[in-house]
Amino acid sequence: MKFGKELRSQMVPEWEEAYLDYEYLKTILKDIQHSRQVHEPPPANPPGLTRQLTLYRKFSGLTGPNVATNQKTPSSNDHAQHDLESQPILVNAVKRASGEDGLETTFLADTRDGGEYELVFFRRLDDEFNKVVKFYKAKVEEVLEEADMLNKQMDALIAFRIKVDNPKHSWFETATAVDMNHLASAAATSASMLSTSLSSGRKSDSRRSGDHMEIINEIRSNRRSNNRPAPLEILDRVTVNNTVNTPLSTIKVVLKVPNQNELKFSTDNLQKFEGQLRTAFIEFYYKLQLLRSYSFLNTMAISKIMKKYDKITTRTASRAYMKMVDNSYLGSSDEVRKLMDRVEVTFIKHFANSNRKKGLHALKPKSRKQKHAVSASLGFFVGFTAALVLALILNIRSRAIIGKDGSEQYMETLFPLYSLFAFIVLHMLMYAANIYFWRRYRVNYPFIFGFKVGTAIGYREVLLVSFGLSVLAVSSVLANLDMEMDPTTGEYKALTELLPAVLLILVIAILICPFNIIYRSSRYFLITCIVHCVCAPLYKVVLADFFLADQFTSQVQAFRSFEFYICYYTSGKYKVRENTCRSNDVYNTFNFIVAGTPYCWRLLQCLRRLFEEKDTSQGWNGLKYFATIVAVTTRTAYTRNHTIKWKVIAWIASGVAASYSTYWDLVHDWGLLNRKSKNRWLRDKLLIPYSSVYFGAMAMNVLLRLAWLQTLLDLKFSFLHHQSLVTIMASLEIIRRGVWNFFRLENEHLNNVGKFRAFKSVPLPFNYDEGEEEEED
Incomplete structure (x- = not known):
């Protein structure tokens, strides 16, 4: 299957406009190829010859100058200098008119004889890539906010579970029960570092990865040791979110009967809250899967289109462009992967009784296969x-x-x-x-x-x-x-x-x-x-x-x-x-x-x-x-x-x-x-x-x-x-x-x-009193 068809079959239908316009970029490449054929026609064979000229060239290769033992071999520095001078493009991170970070490609090769099509190609490629990065970054910020909300919901659920199962149980034994705590804050700090790195473009990948893990570990340790509230104390500022759609709830609304938002510690309520959060985690994990697929498919599309460009123009521009793509937010951000790992750990522990096979089966349901x-x-x-x-x-x-x-x-x-x-x-x-x-x-x-x-x-x-x-x-x-x-x-x-x-x-x-x-x-x-x-x-x-x-x-x-x-x-x-x-x-x-x-x-x-x-x-x-x-x-x-x-x-x-x-x-x-x-x-x-x-x-x-x-x-x-x-x-x-x-x-x-609406909204069981949270902060 050609990559264009594979891309279309795997993309999220509701996000189709946010993907790289691979087909349109291919049409520009066809214009480039046609222009080069017009301005640089291939050499014709001499009259009377039906074979290609390469078959009649003098045999060489065994005794060439590069093979001689006394020939000086070019150094790696010479190769690097030559590659730098022969690069057809220069890719820079710039600040766009809208105030957002983006990429801008400068075409260094000669623009005569059809080179204007290549200018159009890189201008459109930059626009498409910046569009993809902007969309991806916005969606990652959304899931980070949702992860923070799920953290709070899990804190309340753990406290509620303690209260129902054993009211006299000490909260210190379950202080580390929630595995997703404050991951959103850590990932947000990591994202800010990635943005800074994108604007500077000077830090190495290994240095960046080490800095991210150091900051995340530091934030986790500080939050767990100092700022993490006791689970039972959370219940003082938590109320029930009455989102259950039943005839009784409708009748109460019509009769203007006030809703009972107080927490009632019963096994039935615990099972109801666990079911709601279980559904929320499954839907959240599905969002993360789609985001990871979105990042991978767009990165692959850029790689494919640049390889086609190199093949048509006989240039070596893909290496420089893909290096900047890999250093960008789309290529180097790993918040989604980390969130997926933490969701798996949390879901398996709290909703699958630590049964990994059962938990992953619920998180990753297989599509119905045609039998x-x-x-x-x-x-x-x-x-x-x-x-x-x-x-x-x-x-x-x-x-x-x-x-x-x-x-x-x-x-x-x-x-x-x-x-x-x-x-x-x-x-x-x-x-x-x-x-x-x-x-x-x-x-x-x-x-x-x-x-x-x-x-x-x-x-x-x-x-x-x-x-x-x-x-x-x-x-x-x-x-x-x-x-x-x-x-x-x-x-x-x-x-x-x-x-x-x-x-x-x-x-x-x-x-x-x-x-x-x-x-x-x-x-x-x-x-x-x-x-x-x-x-x-x-x-x-x-x-x-x-x-x-x-x-x-x-x-x-x-x-x-x-x-x-x-x-x-x-x-x-x-x-x-x-x-x-x-x-x-x-x-x-x-x-x-x-x-x-x-x-x-x-x-x-x-x-x-x-x-x-x-x-x-x-x-x-x-x-x-x-x-x-x-x-x-x-x-x-x-x-x-x-x-x-x-x-x-x-x-x-x-x-x-x-x-x-x-x-x-x-x-x-x-x-x-x-x-x-x-x-x-x-x-x-x-x-x-x-x-x-x-x-x-x-x-x-x-x-x-x-x-x-x-x-x-x-x-x-x-x-x-x-x-x-x-x-x-x-x-x-x-x-x-x-x-x-x-x-x-x-x-x-x-x-x-x-509206790029690809997910259904899942009601959460608990409401937090945001006013008290702000006072504590």
Whole structure:
């Protein structure tokens, strides 16, 4: 793999703009190469010769002047003087206009005959390198501040642990328990020395390393011996940080009940605080890993691009430039490495019971590997599904089931039951396609959704589950038809009608199965999001929650099918395949409620964000869902009562809701239709290189938004049953939602990129009284 592709595959997607622009520097090198070829064409071979000139040169080398024993060999000082005089560049550390340290390269070679391209190359290389150093230094300062905060949190946790386990225990026995104490201060002092060294550029690497370790050891000894407070004394100025998001906490906020911030020394609280800090340490270690990778990749990119420059220009500039890079903050700073070592020691001791293997496994979770068994099983289920569908079609045609008297009864009763699984499978297929394209265009969906590192499943796994469910569903349909058509199995008619219910129960049982099978982490994440959607106003709204609620708004027909399950199997007439649901007033009333429930969830989520985040756009978004609720209920009322009055009301409500929703999709959710953008009517940053894809997606969104016209226009097709038409319209809405998903997450990803936001914030368990700390200092 070429380094350019490797760099792009390993870089943090949200930091892409902060990396060295390797590809652009390569284009400048190509200009340099082209310019040199124009001004210095290679010598032509003499006429009649087809071989290179080197093959016809006089043989030499054994008796040359340098080989003679009496020849004077140049001294090392002569070589050094010659190298210094022949250097094409001079790299200096300078103070930039912004007041920050940086590098500036002076090109010493002749600028004639295309040398101006080399000036441009080094000017751009300096800008890119200074950009990388500035970003890296800022991020290191952030993690040093966070390390200092984690020090304080660990001090409080140790004190809390002493108080819970043994209140009479002396703190002197645990005075050195926290291994990360004051590392941030030591590393900050080391960073200041590196900055001084960068400006002077005169200290050797060995001297610098010795000075750093001496200062760090001195600071540690002073802090531990003099300034380190007793752990139990820390508890006097520590309160509980009430960041736990529960329905009870939400109710207390609404009722304005004061929070209880006092420390309660109990085992349950200790386990809760340890869990919070454990998560914080894992996330902090992940940040350090990304920073170390960022430093390594950019240093490697500079080395690679300078080697290409030397090869093209036949100069020896890479040695001088890389020497300055190695002496810079990017190349010589080791705060990140030291922090990683201390985090490992602390985590293993305090959160892994000194089990190094267990601790490193938690700190360094391995990404989910693609297994051959998944691909093989996927191929098997795809083939099995295709065979079952073909068998179903042949069975229907050979027995002429459609034309028989019982076909109408089958379509009105069993077809809505089985269509539920069709909706689920189609939605999973669209989600698998989303994952594939998110990965292809480097959308960091695991971070956006908040998946744990190493637990996000790929599109193959989603396809495997979806086709496994399709095999079960189609097999159930075939078994149902076979049992129905065979007169000798009439006594199993009740079992025949129960097949859809058994299949639904099986799916729910797999979803809530507590055993570690069939992607338990992903299943439980889904269940958590479902609970948050159902209890929408009682939980803090995160992206995964409202994203799932948006999926539910496209599954209204699936919710109605689930309602039909309850009515059909509780009416007691399923044994004779009859139902009175359509004429049941309770069922019809709940039909209104079910149709608007997903939109109510989203409305409540918007209201929660409006009052919590004070974001007025959430109020306008909630108004959109309110308009949709009105449109859905009026359309449902029109299907029950075909009068001109309800038709006009449904048309007006649906028109307003569709226009509002379409505008919100394109402008707010996708970030498109920006006429001032450099990509006309799109947005400035696009992940897909073809703008026609975005215009096609917008057109598709508008057309599929108008699928509700079928309800108001009373369209009927002789070759389609009413239930089939309803299923097709619901499937089109699921497809529209699948397209919406990609561009919605693309826009969210680009917003994170614009803010360089690559980490999730982790709530810490303790709050410190900063006022008392300042008085002590």
